[in-house]
Amino acid sequence: MTQTRYAFVKANWHADIVDRALEGFCQVIPASEVDVFDVPGAFELPLVARDLAASGRYKAVAAAAFVVDGGIYRHEFVAQAVVDGLMRAGLDTGVPVLSVSLTPHHYQETEHHAEIYRAHFIKKGQEAAQAALMIARTRAALAA
Template identity: 75%
Template structure:
């Protein structure tokens, strides 16, 4: 069987993890991701919050089913600086999951310093998450091409 025919038969899958906090905003990242990668090629997973995303990403990566994994969350400042620690742990954990498994793990995790649940901020962040979702999908496709070049 030719290489071209084999590649046509393989079906690339992507995983998308969504944190439950601020789901009305975070879900928009999936909307953007699906503007670049067809929904039928994406498996979607919900986790309670951002802190749970790194372990979920690693668990998904070790299955070998996914070309890339995107993880989306909004970690907001609740006035006690906890968000800084959570955001750092999440981003570091996502990077570690990718490094340990060899599967690209992309972060769509944002930590705004000035977020209020006003109509204005909600609109801005919903739109921003759509953009960030598209950027994550584009990155997933580009890293896939890079990895294919390495295999020659």
């Protein structure tokens, strides 16, 4: 069976920013080909991404989160665990799992910073979709 769908899983923390990644993703891959899933936060992304990839229904899985430095060291552990988990999900399942998970060092909850990151997440969502399409083409060529 040839997969024609893509999964997009996103963290609900900072949804006003993170949801822009889905917007950018769907500017490249039609929304009608994308199934969207929400998780509470970034830490839950790898498990759900792995489950989606293992389902056999998707060409690729994109995962988006915004892990901010809240003044404690924890954000670095979370960010590293998320990226490592997403990479492992892709390697374990053989399905590309793409990260749109960003960890800015200097984010302040102001409208100015929020607007900067909203625009950035649109761009990163577009880049994830382009990567999903490119890796699908490359893997198809390898299989031929």
